[in-house]
Amino acid sequence: MTAFATSLTTMPPADSGHRFDADRHWAASLELGFEPRDGVTRLTPCRHRGPLRVQRPFHPEGRDGVCHVYLLHPPGGLVSGDALNIEVGVQGGARALLTTPAANKLYRADSHAVAWRQHTRLVVADGGELEWLPQETLAFDGSRGAQSTEIALDGDARCLGWEVMALGRPASSLPFSTGCIEQRFRLTRYGRPLWLERQPLDPAHPRFRGRWGQGGASVQATLWAVGLNDEAGAVEALREGLGASPRWAVTVRHGVLLLRYLGQECCEAWALCEAAWRVLRPRLLGREAHPPRIWRT
Template identity: 35%
Template sequence: MTQLLRSLTPSWLAKLSLRYEHTAIGTVLKRAEHEGPLRVQKALYPEGQEICHSIIIHPPAGIAGGDELDIQVDLGPKSHVVLSTPSATKWYKSFRNPSQQVIQMNLGEEAKLDWLPQENLFFAGAHCQVKLQLKLSQSASFIGWDTLMLGRKASGEAWHQGQVHLLNRIERNGKLLFIEQAHLDATDPYLKSSPQMGSWPIMGQLWALGPNCGAHLLEYLTPKLPWNDHIRGGVTYLQQGVLLVRVVSDNIEMTRALLIDAWTNLRPHIHGVAAKPLRLWAS
């Protein structure tokens, strides 16, 4: 019966596999394989040849019920990559079939990755799973974020129906450093309680890891985080070596600005490279 229901609903099954390597001329996109509607633009070098920028594009412009996106990114030793998306990822109403996105990232020795996608926008009625799995070698460093917005505030649409399951998992040399699961159900009254999201429709978080990441960054970053009626940010350092910034908000522009500011301040410490804003953020 399940297979019959899936067959009645058209869906996109898409895969993207990227491999970056550091060569004598800098970091290069060595392999880009895809199936279905997932693409990556040509390699860009706004910061010079050592840092390769790529933009992941999903031509359908939204994820509908039954869609499955599988993205795998491998960074060879000493490579440095910046990955982003051109616009918000829209998760549409799912009538029967849940949609899914799985991102797996593997970082070799001394590799550096900036994972800077734009936000996930969940329409009312969306049923989906969003998974991020990160594996680092001992000397690799990573800064990445994830943002979700429940409902479309600008259109007056509240997130009154739908389910979102989130899984974030980080390993270093096969050892688990961080794992977090969340199941958000629009009909669950506990969702709007203080221990969960309260009345905030937007939630974001940023992770930072690397040999230079430490508790000393707490005092540096904490005074820079806002706490007011529209946005609230906090930062903590886990003993496993993960710096975690969290934010709740009712304004996506403020949320985006907070995460960009945190990345700008952390990048010189984590990667040893000054931060340069992406052109995408100027549009």
């Protein structure tokens, strides 16, 4: 077993308290629920532990529109031993959009090479709608951790989301040359797996440079959309609206539309995802795109 795997599997339980050795573990959790009340999507419950918070819910699209919520992590990033757990539940008839006020940062591991962990679980009931649109994640050289996203849908639940990851800081001549990050995605409907993926981002692995894998790209993005009535039409609309480029591609399998980006520019990846969201939102949710105000600050 590698040192990276050992650091993940031997991490002490959440109630172990703060430490400053190889067994350090600082936990934070956030549980959000959305339900319709009198035609308005309400945030309830909202429970947190540690440095994870939300601002008050907003309804910028009207009282009967989507409930916008900003997830706040005051430390601004993950360090060795951090363990973040986010759970979101959307009931039938509720409509929620979640984003973050700034980029998430994954800092260099400490001298013990202790890993961090981040787990996100999104549950959408029959008739519910969820948009998961966090700002980009910036991984510093030497970062070590595991990031997992689980999406559980029922009935005709609809979900659109993305993950934008920038590795290293090439502009500062600090590429992602050491460390290891593992990404996992799991999307199910009625418990049946529709999209399962595991991706190790390890500069020491051949796939990191190989043309058959990462290809040396320092920025990657994945966008998903589930619940489209006309999947083929959505793919064509994306290809027409986004313009041809060797850095992105789109496909549909088992009812899951996936758009991928591999390149060197974080701004380009973000712009691509936002443009795709503008194309897909009316087709998926029947509403024009309404960018959260925090994106313009």
